[in-house]
Amino acid sequence: MSNNPPNRTLPPGSTIGILGGGQLGRMLVLAAARLGYRCRIFEPQVDCPASHVADHLAAGYDDLAALDAFAKSVDVITLEFENVPIAAAERLAETVPVRPGAQALAVAQDRAEEKTFLSLAGIETAPWAPVASQADLEAALDKIGRPAVLKTARLGYDGKGQAGIKTDTDIDGLFDTLGGVPCVLEGFVDFDLEISVLAARGLDGQIACFEPVENIHRDHILHRTLVPAGVAADIAAKAENIARTTIAALDYIGLLAVEMFVLRDGRVLVNEMAPRPHNSGHWTIDGAATSQFEQVVRAVCGLPLGDTTRVGRCEMVNLIGSESDDWEKFLGEPGARLHLYGKAESRPGRKMGHVNYVWPEKA
Ligand SMILES: Nc1ncnc2c1ncn2[C@@H]1O[C@H](COP(=O)(O)OP(=O)(O)O)[C@@H](O)[C@H]1O
Ligand SMILES: [Mg+2]
Incomplete structure (x- = not known):
């Protein structure tokens, strides 16, 4: 349980604590379970998507007794919700490793901190x-x-x-x-396209990136992710370099998503980052040798990072609001792999699920 030496490998059978109980937590639990790990969720809201598949402690982030009890009941803590109060992350870290840590969280929670950090790391923003x-x-x-x-x-x-x-x-x-x-x-950035790179960093400092993906938004919400992104090899390399530099500079353990704008002149600017699994990485569940969720488990448990190779051309389509009502249509569509988050009510703009498509590589 607690008092792990900080850099010990946590073998299958260990318990991963997850802060936040949304769909990202749910998919993280599923990936962890496949590798033989148990998960416990800390999330104020009852009946959250992750609570359907894991043990759930429903308490507020200001409830010190609940935080302490949670920390004692798990072997490591990670998160699927980046707005965990820093004080809560620090309190938990007194008992058990929190990965990524409070310092990286503080940077990712605040756009001004984030941009200041990026510019110190030599990375361009708008x-x-x-x-x-x-x-x-x-x-x-x-x-x-x-x-x-x-x-x-x-x-x-x-x-x-x-x-x-x-x-x-x-x-x-x-x-x-x-x-x-x-x-x-x-x-305002008059970008050619939007991409993201998901980078993971393990306990030993090893870094693995998924290749850049192309993100298409609708009403400011991610609509589709296309893999590979429609960028030249030099742009892809530049983007991966940015993600590597960022994750190393943060001394980060876990998975970091870096959203970027690609300009027509070939410049790559960072828009923002997320210290957790990311919607633009959902394609990896069906389309990569290791999913982004498994990669989180590997990174925070001190396992070797997984192979990020893509297994085909991929597309991820989000199901927003009532779009998930068409679940039967997707079930019947050849090649469509349906993922639903178990949310009882579909409100406009709410992410209810997604569909992954994987096709053979073009000849
Ligand atoms: N400076 C900008 N110039 C052009 N488009 C932007 C800019 N900032 C945000 N956007 C658009 O709005 C989307 C959402 O903004 P973002 O900063 O990523 O916030 P969040 O994802 O937290 O809502 C971006 O993916 C992009 O499409
Ligand atoms: Mg964004």
């Missing part, structure tokens, strides 16, 4: 400025120019907490419409 008031916003917009995007520094996802600023947008009072919280202003 032009940006921190914004803490309407006056800051006006000054930042003068500096960065239009079009631009105002984003809350924390807690954004699926395009939530963002406001686009076009050439004619009236920005009067715009800072308050995002809640009056710390923000960043980013120059």
Whole structure:
């Protein structure tokens, strides 16, 4: 149980604690189970997707007694939800290794911290400025120019907490419409395409990357992922290098997703990163020798990282809201591999499942 020497390999049979109980946690549990691991979920919400497949402790991240009990009942902790309060991650780490650790989490939770970290690591992002008031916003917009995007520094996802600023947008009072919280202003990037690279780093410092994938968004939500990405080999190499540099600089254990913009002139800018399995890696469940979820298990348990080779051309299509009502259609479609998350209610914009397709490589 607890008191593991920090770098000991945790063999099959060990228990992995997962912070967060959404679909990413659910798929992580399934991958862990396949390798003979047990999982326990820490998630405030009852009946969360991961609770259907693993032991679940429903408590808040401010419940110190629950955090301590959870930490004592597992051998290592990882996460599927990046907004775990840092104080909670630190508290857990007093008892059991938390991978990735609180420091990497702190960087990934805050867009300003993230961009500052990236620039120190020599990695390019869109032009940006921190914004803490309407006056800051006006000054930042003068500096960065239009079009631009105002984003809350924390807690954004699926395009939530963002406001686009076009050439004619009236920005009067715009800072308050995002809640009056710390923000960043980013120059709008006229990208050619969006890609992501998922990198894993093991206890011994070994790094393995899945190849870059191409991401197509609809209403700011990931719609499809195409593998391989439609980029030249030199761009793919550049993107993988960025992910490697980032994960090494963070001294990170686990899987890190790095979202990037590819520009027409061949530049690759980092948009944001996620310290957990990522929607753009769901194709790996059916399309790679090792899935992104198995890779998390391997990394945080101190096992050798798995082979990231792709087994064919792949496409992942998200099922958003009522799209999952068509489950019978997907079940009947040759080649379609259906994944549903067990969510009782399909609200608009909610990720309900996905479908993976794997085709033979083009001759
Ligand atoms: N600076 C930008 N320029 C152009 N498009 C952007 C910019 N920032 C975000 N976007 C678009 O919005 C999507 C969501 O923004 P992102 O920063 O990734 O937030 P999140 O995924 O946390 O909602 C991106 O994948 C991209 O399509
Ligand atoms: Mg994003």
